[in-house]
Amino acid sequence: MQATETLSEGLKREYKIVVPASELDQKVTARLKDAAKTMSLPGFRPGKVPVSLLKQRFGKSVMGEVLEETVNESSQKTMTDNELRPVMQPQIEIVSFDEGKDLEYTMAVELFPEFEPMDFASLSLERMVADIDEGEVDSALERLSEAYKESQPVKSKARKAKKDDVLVIDFTGRLDGEEFPGGKAEDYNLELGSGTFIPGFEDQLIGSKAGEEKDVNVTFPEDYGAENLAGKEVVFSVVVKEIRETAPAAIDDELAKKAGKETLDELKQAIRDEQGKEYGNYSRAKLKRTLLDALADGHSFEVPAGMLEAEAKAVAKSLQDEANAAEGVEPPAEGEEAPEPEVTDEHREIAERRVRLGLLLAEVGRLNNIEVTPDDVNKALMSEASRYPGQEKMVMDFYRQNPQMMEQIKAPIFEDKVCDYVIELAKVTDKPVSIEELMRDPDEEDAPKAEAKPAKKKAAPKKKAAKKEAATEEAPES
Incomplete structure (x- = not known):
């Protein structure tokens, strides 16, 4: 095998790879010899079929398998020999091949950018925290009282x-x-x-x-x-x-029993716990957004053009789908495809932030051996399946049988684990705020950029929607 670099530009590399015909023929012959040991054909005893006859009958199909195997092995060897760290699967294009001739193909690959993550101990972050509002507890009790009227x-x-x-x-x-x-x-x-x-x-x-x-x-x-x-x-x-x-039912121990608790005090505490969990989720989401903003501002490195363009197209489509839903536009009929939305500079700006954050989090996870464990995945799967009572097994099987769907389960787990690791190293100061400030919609004009809760779908001009999307905490998995 001979590999020749034909392009080295930024993060792009291209190689011309040639595999001699003799090497391919040796692999085909070796595979047919193995098959001949057990194969039988009319007129021949088992294991006595001539390799030449097998080559005549099955050579083309075996050659197809050998070609695929050879391309995989030689492309992997080229990346290993040249110490390449691809960010996506390489693009392979067969240039020429015919029986008895050399195999020639090109391999184009984009590399993981080289950069050093910042010193996370230098980060100073504010975590917004809000106390439980007893008035909200009373309101929740009143709603229960009305429900059990x-x-x-x-x-x-x-x-x-x-x-x-x-x-x-x-x-x-x-x-x-x-x-x-x-x-x-x-x-x-x-x-x-x-x-x-x-x-x-x-x-x-x-x-x-x-x-x-x-x-x-x-x-x-x-x-x-x-x-x-x-x-x-x-x-x-x-x-x-x-x-x-x-x-309305009297707010007493009897109401608590109807709601699954023994006493009114237990019911009140359960409401406080639930509200505390909700406020904690908002607080964590905003802290994570603040962290991701700081990480995005603290790192500047080239991102792979292919990843950038793919993500920009995904952003454009997501925003177009959101705008269509807000305007009541009917989706395409079955069998029809919606026209591809135009990718703008604004979409690319959003995509660049996402891709850069995704690469950064992937590198931090790699350097610090942060992994998604089977237990992490099982917990997430059970949580997802619990949303479909009576269909839990079907949901679990669906995810386990679809690798792409499993990656969608793993990606946010990995992101959260890396963010938790960074937060542990950063200086985090709690900032007491009102419940209104904690739960403020990030689309409000007076909301600071870093304050964000999980994105809410709402009608908005395209530009505003794009700005909101730019601030989300999702990033592509590398």
Whole structure:
């Protein structure tokens, strides 16, 4: 094999690689000899088939396997011999090959840039922290109280039913004077204004009294599930047996038990813990963003052009998809492809930041032996699968059978572990802030650049959306 460098420009390298025909023929012959030991053909005893006959019959298919193997081995040897550290898979292009002739191909590769990470101990970062707001705890209790609201019989017989009351009713529905299946019930509890029944039914019972009998005339929707009733006018004979007033449940130990806790104090503490976890997530996200901003500002090195262009296209498409969703643009029909969006300088600026951060984090992880363990992956998979109750095994199998999807699981884990490593070395000062400041949307004009929570989808002009995307903490895995 002979490898000749034909291009050395920045991070780009290209080589012309020639493998002699004799070397290829030796590999084909050796493989056929191994096959001949066990192969049998009509007229020959097992293991006695001449190699020349096997070469005549199977030479082309074996040569295809040998070519693929030879290209892989020779390209890898070229990178090893020249101490190349590729940032992506090399691009291979066969220049010439024919039976009995040399194999010639070109290999183009982009290299991992050489740089030295900054001294992370020199970083000074602020971590925003907010105390639990007892008012928020009270609000959460009130929402639970409303969710578990109770009803009590109205004592006054003269009291008329109003919205949010619960009526205990008997009803019988008739279509053209005849009862229809499913149109009858006794002691049914109906909350007025809940929208439980077909439109118009509940409204006609507002103002009724306990003991009153009433005919309710309604029309079933055109798209009603039962075809015999869709779009039909029917009459329900209704007896209002009781009117019950609803009221929020008392905020006490009984409410706590309904919510899965033993006492009200336990429930309050559970709410505080949940809020503390939520605030902690916001605090971590903003600290991570501050860190990534500092890392981006503290490093300047050339990024591979191929990675940059691929990421710029991804940014352009992501922003175009977001804009289309905000504007209600219908996606392409099945079998059609959406036109490729134009890649602008702004997209490339965003992409360059992402690529540089991705390469930096990859290098910090390599230098410090930071790895994603099988346990890390299993925890992330279980967390993802838990979002689909009853389909957990199917989700787990889907990820495990798709290497690309598994990489999507591993990449954020790796990024978080590297960021945690850097944060441990940096000087981090806690900064008390209000809950409003901690949770402030980064798109607000007065929000500092470093303050960001997980990106929220919202309608925005293209330029604004691009700025927001530039500040996200995602970076490509190298």
